[in-house]
Amino acid sequence: MSDSSPTLAAHQPGLQHHFATMEQQTDASVMGMWVFLVTEIMFFGGMFVGYMIYRYMYYGPWLEGSQHMDFWWGTINTAVLLCSSLTMALGVRASQLGQRRMLVTFLLITILFGLGFLGIKSIEYHGHWVDGQFPGANFRFSGPNPAQVELFFSFYWAMTGFHALHVLIGIGLVTYVVYRSWKGAYGPDYHNPVENVGLYWHFVDIVWIYLYPLLYLISHKHLSG
Amino acid sequence: MTTAAVPMRERENYLNQEYGIKSWLLTTDHKRIALLYLLSITFFFFIGGFFALLIRLELLTPAGDLVQADTYNKLFTMHGQVMVFFFLIPAVPAVLGNFLIPIMIGAKDLAFPRVNLLSWYIFILGSALMLYTILNGGVDTGWTFYTPLSTEFLTTNVVAAAMAIFVVGFSSILTGLNFIVTIHRLRAPGMTWSRLPLFVWANYATSIIFVLGTPVLAISLALVGLERMFHLGIFDPRLGGDPLLFQHLFWFYSHPAVYVMILPGMGVVSEIVACFSHKRLFGYRFMALALIAIAVLGFLVWAHHMFVAGISLYAALIFSFFSYMVAIPSAIKVFNWTATLYKGSISYTTPMLYAFGFIGLFTMGGMTGLFVAALGVDVHVTDTYFIIAHFHYIMVGGMVMAYLGGMHFWWPKISGRMYPEGWGKLAALLIFIGFNLTFFPQFILGYMGMPRRYWQYSPEFQVLNVLSTAGASILAVGYLLPMVYFLWSMRYGKIADDNPWGAAGLEWMTTSPPTTSNFDEIPTVTWEAYNYDQLTEVPVERQ
Amino acid sequence: MSEHIASKKTYIVVWASLMCLTAATAGASYLELGHFNIVLALLIATCKATLVALIFMGVKYISQKMTWVVIVAGLFWLFILISLSMTDYISRSWR
Numbered sequence: 029m030s031d032s033s034p035t036l037a038a039h040q041p042g043l044q045h046h047f048a049t050m051e052q053q054t055d056a057s058v059m060g061m062w063v064f065l066v067t068e069i070m071f072f073g074g075m076f077v078g079y080m081i082y083r084y085m086y087y088g089p090w091l092e093g094s095q096h097m098d099f100w101w102g103t104i105n106t107a108v109l110l111c112s113s114l115t116m117a118l119g120v121r122a123s124q125l126g127q128r129r130m131l132v133t134f135l136l137i138t139i140l141f142g143l144g145f146l147g148i149k150s151i152e153y154h155g156h157w158v159d160g161q162f163p164g165a166n167f168r169f170s171g172p173n174p175a176q177v178e179l180f181f182s183f184y185w186a187m188t189g190f191h192a193l194h195v196l197i198g199i200g201l202v203t204y205v206v207y208r209s210w211k212g213a214y215g216p217d218y219h220n221p222v223e224n225v226g227l228y229w230h231f232v233d234i235v236w237i238y239l240y241p242l243l244y245l246i247s248h249k250h251l252s253g
Numbered sequence: 254m255t256t257a258a259v260p261m262r263e264r265e266n267y268l269n270q271e272y273g274i275k276s277w278l279l280t281t282d283h284k285r286i287a288l289l290y291l292l293s294i295t296f297f298f299f300i301g302g303f304f305a306l307l308i309r310l311e312l313l314t315p316a317g318d319l320v321q322a323d324t325y326n327k328l329f330t331m332h333g334q335v336m337v338f339f340f341l342i343p344a345v346p347a348v349l350g351n352f353l354i355p356i357m358i359g360a361k362d363l364a365f366p367r368v369n370l371l372s373w374y375i376f377i378l379g380s381a382l383m384l385y386t387i388l389n390g391g392v393d394t395g396w397t398f399y400t401p402l403s404t405e406f407l408t409t410n411v412v413a414a415a416m417a418i419f420v421v422g423f424s425s426i427l428t429g430l431n432f433i434v435t436i437h438r439l440r441a442p443g444m445t446w447s448r449l450p451l452f453v454w455a456n457y458a459t460s461i462i463f464v465l466g467t468p469v470l471a472i473s474l475a476l477v478g479l480e481r482m483f484h485l486g487i488f489d490p491r492l493g494g495d496p497l498l499f500q501h502l503f504w505f506y507s508h509p510a511v512y513v514m515i516l517p518g519m520g521v522v523s524e525i526v527a528c529f530s531h532k533r534l535f536g537y538r539f540m541a542l543a544l545i546a547i548a549v550l551g552f553l554v555w556a557h558h559m560f561v562a563g564i565s566l567y568a569a570l571i572f573s574f575f576s577y578m579v580a581i582p583s584a585i586k587v588f589n590w591t592a593t594l595y596k597g598s599i600s601y602t603t604p605m606l607y608a609f610g611f612i613g614l615f616t617m618g619g620m621t622g623l624f625v626a627a628l629g630v631d632v633h634v635t636d637t638y639f640i641i642a643h644f645h646y647i648m649v650g651g652m653v654m655a656y657l658g659g660m661h662f663w664w665p666k667i668s669g670r671m672y673p674e675g676w677g678k679l680a681a682l683l684i685f686i687g688f689n690l691t692f693f694p695q696f697i698l699g700y701m702g703m704p705r706r707y708w709q710y711s712p713e714f715q716v717l718n719v720l721s722t723a724g725a726s727i728l729a730v731g732y733l734l735p736m737v738y739f740l741w742s743m744r745y746g747k748i749a750d751d752n753p754w755g756a757a758g759l760e761w762m763t764t765s766p767p768t769t770s771n772f773d774e775i776p777t778v779t780w781e782a783y784n785y786d787q788l789t790e791v792p793v794e795r796q
Numbered sequence: 797m798s799e800h801i802a803s804k805k806t807y808i809v810v811w812a813s814l815m816c817l818t819a820a821t822a823g824a825s826y827l828e829l830g831h832f833n834i835v836l837a838l839l840i841a842t843c844k845a846t847l848v849a850l851i852f853m854g855v856k857y858i859s860q861k862m863t864w865v866v867i868v869a870g871l872f873w874l875f876i877l878i879s880l881s882m883t884d885y886i887s888r889s890w891r
Contacts, residue, residue, distance in 0.1 A: 045770075046361035046439070055860060056364045056438040062863050063430045066870030067468045073874040074472035074502050078487060080878060081885050086493055099822075106818050114811040117802075117852040124801045163492075164484030179492040182485040186476060223854075230853045234845045240818075241837035245825035437862060465873045501881045552876055556884065568884035 042218035054220050061224040065231050068194075072235055075187050079242060082179060089173040093180030094246035096161060098152050102244035105148045106236065112141030113233045116202075120226040123219035128209060131222070135206045138229070142199045149192055156181070184243055191239060194232045201225045266669065266766040281366035282769055287352035288667075289373050290343060293380060295736070297339035300387070302732065304332035309691075309725040312718050317709040325708035326393035327409070331386075333396030338418050339383060341648055342510060343376065344656045345517030346463075347428055350456040352667060354432060356760040357450050359441025359778065361770045364434040372427035379421030386413045395706065397507070400488040400499040404480040412481055415474040422467045422474075425513075429463025432456055441759070443778035447541075450758055450782050451534065454541045455520025458548035462509040462516075466552070470506035473499060497562060504555035512551040514648050515615070516544060518655030519586055522608045525662050526590050528756040529605040530597025533783045536589040543582035550579045560631045569628055576626035583619050587612060602754070603677030607658025610685045614650025618643060621696065636706070639699025642692045650688055657684070657735060664739065665753045669766040670746030676738045683731035690724025757783050800857035810851045817844050 047053040083090050119134030160168030163182045171177065205225050208214065214222055267284045277285060308328050311319040320328065351369065355362050363369050386392055392414040394403040403411050436449070436457050477499070479485045486492040488499045527534040534540060553575040560569050590612055599605070621643040624630050634640060664672050694717035699705075703714045710718070752761040763772055780787065821840040829836060850856040855863060 044366075046364075046366065048775075052438060056434050058858070059437060059860065059862055059866065060365060060368075060430055060434045062866045063433055063464055066866055066873075067426050067430070067464050069870040069874055070465055070877070071468035071472050073877055074469045074505075075476070076874075077502070077878045077881050078476075078498055081495070081498060081881065082493070084882075084885060085495075089493075103818065103822050107815060110811060110814045110818065113814075113848060113852050114807060117807045118804065121801060121804070121807070124799065162483075163486050175492040179486055179489075179494055182487050182489075182492070182494075185483075186479055186485055186487065189479075190472075190475075227853055230848050233852075234848050237844045237848070238838075238841050241821050241825070241841050245821065245837055246834075465869070469877065497884070498881075501884070505877055505881075552873065553880065556880070564884045565887040565889065567887040568880075571880070571883055 042220075050217065057220045057224065061227050065227060068231060068235075072187075072190070075183070075190070076238070076242075079183050079187070082176075082183070083246075086173070086176040086179065089176030090180045091246050092171055092173065093177045093184070094243065096156075096159070097184070097244040098155065099244055101148055101152050102240060105145055106240045108141050108145045108148065109233050109236050112138050112145070113230055115141065116226050116229045120219075120222055123209070123214050123222040124216060126216040128212060128214075131209050131214070132206055135202050135209065139199055139202050139206070142195055142202070145195055146192060146199075149188065156184075187239055187243065191232065191235055194235070198225075198229050198232050201228060264764060265768055266764060267769045268669070268766055270769050279370075281362070281370055283351050283355050283363050283366065283369060284667075284767065284769075286369050286373055287348050287350075290347040290351060290376070293373075293376060294340050294343050294348065297335050297380070297383075298732075301332055301335035301340055302729065304328050304335065305725065306729065308332060309722040311708055312710070313722045315710050315712045315715050315718075320708065322708050323393065326395075326706070327391035329706060330393050330395050331391050334392075334414060334418065335383065335387075336648075337396060337510070337514070338421050339380060341514045341652055342425060343428075344514075344652065345521060345659060346432070346456055346459055346513075347372075347376075347424075349452075349521065349656075349659045349663060350432065350459075350517060351428070353663065353760055354435060354453055354456055355439070356763060356767060356771050357453050357758060358436065358439060358444050359759050359772065359776050360435065360439035361772070361775070363431045364439055365431050368427050369431055372424045372431070375427065376421055376424040379417045379419075379424060382413055382417035382420060386410045386417060389413065397503060398474065398477055398499075399503075400477060400480070400496045401490060403477055404488060412478050415478050419471050419474045419478075422471045425463045426467045429460035429467070432460040433464065436460075441775050441778055444759075445778075447538070448778055448780070448782050449541075450520075451523035451537070451540055451544070452517075452520035454544050455516045455518075455523070458544040459513050459516045461545075461548050462513050462551065466506040466509040466513075469502055470510075473502035473506075476502075497559065497564060500559050500562060501556065504558045505552070508555040508558065509548070509551040511644070511647065512547055514652045516547060518611060518615075518652045518659075519544065521655040521659035521662070522590065522611045524756075524758070525604045525608040525658055526593050526612075527783045527785065528662070528754050529600045529602055529608070530593050531600075531755070531785050531788075532593055532597040533781075533785055534589070535592035535595075536585070537782065539585050540589050543585040546582040547579060550575060550582070554579060554626075557626050557631070560628055561635045573626055573628050577623065580619065580623055587616055587619075601678075602661075603672070603674060603681050604658045604662035606678060606681040606685075607654050607661065610681065610688075611651055611654040611658065614646050614654060614688070618646030618651055621646065634699055636704055637699035638695040638703045638705055641705050642695035642699060645692045645695075650692070654684070654688075657681075660735070660739070662754070663760070664742070665749030666760055666765050666767070668739075668743055668746070669749050670742045671749050671753065672735075672742045672746060673738050676734060680731050680734035680738075683727055683734065687724050687727030687729075687731050691721050691728055692724070694718070694720045694724075755788060757785055757788055799859075800854070802851065802854070802857065806851060810847050814844055814847060817847075 043050050043053060047056070115134045115137040119131050119138060122130035122134055156162060160166055161181050162185065163178045167178050167181070169177050202225055205222055208221065267282055277289065280286060307320065308325070311317070311325055317325070389410050392410045394407060394411055398411070398415060436453060476487045480487055480489065486494050488494045488496050490496060523534055523540060554572055556564055556568060556572040557576045621639070625634055625640065625643060661672060661677055664670070698714055698717050701714065703710055749765045751763070751765050759776060759778070762776065817840050821837055824836050824840065825833065827833070855867070
């Protein structure tokens with residue numbers, strides 16, 4: 029690759045030429061990832077602020093809309109994502125210890141949980157679609173304030189939709205890391221990409237941790253059925 | 254450093270190390286990527302300028318005779334979108350910042366060279382979408398995409414334009430991220446924060462805005478897109494949605510973006526003023542802190558764009574107060590530049606003329622900013638030509654001046670050649686005169702009540718509009734000149750010395766143009782920034 | 797480089813607490829607390845997010861102080877966005 033610098037230590041194949049030491053490179057990479065996550069906070073933040081404002085303005089209709097969330101699927105999905113975070117954390121740990129097989133196994137389980145999450149989400153989406161709970165011309169709602177309930181569903185679809193997109197991207201990134209791990213690219217000295225993908229995955233988990241109570245748990249009367 | 258008599262052509266540098274289109278399109282060298290950006294944004298500058306030309310021609314007469322009303326709406330929309338998102342925002346950071354920041358801090362490259370290249374490709378993807386929008390008939394929402402106009406009533410290419418800007422936003426985010434990490438992690442030994450050139454500080458402040466603001470723009474445009482494509486009703490008044498929410502989200506980014514369009518310019522001007530006064534910059538610490546303060550305060554003022562849109566009076570008071578606060582760091586900057594000039598040995602070179610232009614025009618733009626930040630005056634001038642004049646004094650009089658000043662100042666470093674000084678001075682003068690003739694009448698027009706965004710106007714406004722159009726023609730010549738002589742100088746210009754201006758700073762201690770890895774050996778910094786008291790030699794170029 | 801490697805047990809304990817907190821927040825939504833429902837829900841969510849960030853994402857073990865600055869800056873800017881937008885909505889004399 030690039031070997032123009034005479035200070036390059038030969039035993040550090042992952043070191044790029046413009047960094048002096050491996051530590052500097054890892055520091056930079058970790059910091060870059062956190063700065064990126066901050067941009068993600070602001071990205072989702074835009075939707076959260078909209079959610080807060082409308083919830084403040086139309087509490088009743090939003091309570092009503094929340095009744096139509098599938099409480100059980102939502103809760104199970106929360107658990108699925110938390111499990112995926114655990115396996116991701118264990119995967120990163122395996123990469124720190126240089127256990128290649130463990131690393132690949134844990135990451136594969138993480139992918140499975142991620143796919144499980146998306147599967148459950150699509151079951152929910154399908155239900156909402158069939159019940160006429162997608163905003164627009166086909167929206168059907170018989171209770172009071174149908175307009176504001178439609179607004180709630182607009183947020184539901186936008187927020188969970190963007191979240192699901194992030195899960196999908198996360199699955200893609202983990203798949204890439206699995207492939208690289210399988211090739212033996214990472215070891216105790218160099219496993220930064222695994223860590224960064226892990227950070228991304230956990231962040232997406234945190235977004236869901238907030239979405240779950242805000243969308244599914246506004247109300248305390250899950251008696252409709 | 255070494256003898257200037259050595260013919261530069263023979264020396265190895267980043268331009269002649271490799272040849273061929275592939276060596277450019279796949280490069281990870283920050284200097285080459287800077288030049289890729291230079292080409293791209295120059296292209297868009299002329300597209301945006303073309304729209305401006307048509308606008309000014311239409312406004313030559315009170316009647317709507319050159320173009321239809323709908324066409325006119327598209328012209329000012331695309332002029333705004335192209336100039337703001339495809340020229341001004343990337344202008345100094347992505348070109349000069351990309352080229353200079355690693356060299357100024359004594360690094361071999363940015364922290365993430367491949368991400369840097371990726372951000373250029375993302376920019377190109379956004380550009381393609383924008384060009385598609387333009388060629389497919391354009392978009393007429395105004396550059397602000399206000400809902401429900403953009404979501405309900407228009408049938409033009411709103412989604413394509415929104416996607417173009419959404420995509421280009423990611424290019425800014427990645428550039429900002431790269432700069433922040435680079436400045437934190439790749440400074441050379443001894444290059445402490447208090448020794449950083451102000452250009453680096455300015456780009457750091459800009460990067461903060463990129464990273465924290467741009468994602469909010471991205472999500473607000475994405476929500477507009479979802480509302481158009483899938484009829485989600487986020488901002489739809491029929492569902493109880495609030496169009497003002499879109500304006501809140503949009504301006505949360507787009508007001509700080511105004512500072513993206515001035516902070517890097519302030520960095521450029523600080524370098525030029527110090528160099529051509531041959532003096533340490535007055536109040537270095539305050540200058541650095543003022544840059545950061547402007548970036549942070551810039552996030553607290555956004556709703557001053559919405560005073561007459563129906564926000565609550567109490568919120569308006571808060572935002573008006575914070576808007577006035579921004580004047581403090583801005584004034585610190587102007588006073589400190591002036592204080593630097595005091596008793597300096599000033600050379601009136603082309604970059605210095607641009608810097609003078611910047612200081613004067615920025616002051617005008619900033620002061621009129623205080624007019625419009627006042628709740629009462631704002632009611633009178635909102636959506637008039639007063640606003641147009643105000644922000645063009647900042648963006649064109651400020652940023653474009655600084656950008657051109659910076660291009661002249663660092664051209665010897667970038668190309669290894671000198672531009673023709675006489676032509677440079679002529680162009681700077683033409684731009685200054687043309688600019689003022691174009692935009693000063695617009696202050697008066699606005700105060701008299703001429704509204705913005707109309708293709709017709711009352712006959713009593715014609716004299717001032719003719720002046721403005723005449724000024725725009727001078728301005729156009731002024732902008733074409735540098736384009737021509739920069740190209741000319743690449744082949745015929747005088748070979749540049751390593752440090753033709755006798756300037757301080759690490760970029761002047763390497764060769765012109767620099768080698769691919771910038772320095773033969775990473776320097777160790779033992780001096781403060783702008784140590785002009787230790788540099789006595791004044792080279793011929795500046796006399 | 798010397799980095800902290802948390803034990804397997806730590807991760808599993810954290811995961812178990814996260815599951816318990818999920819059950820708690822689901823259960824809490826059945827209580828009649830009026831507007832305090834949202835307060836409680838956000839409180840639990842923040843506990844969960846903090847656990848994930850500190851342990852799973854390793855913020856607790858990280859040596860760079862800069863990471864903290866970056867995170868705090870992100871949250872602070874989110875606070876600016878929310879609070880300054882809300883000044884408008886809570887003080888409008890019209891609806």
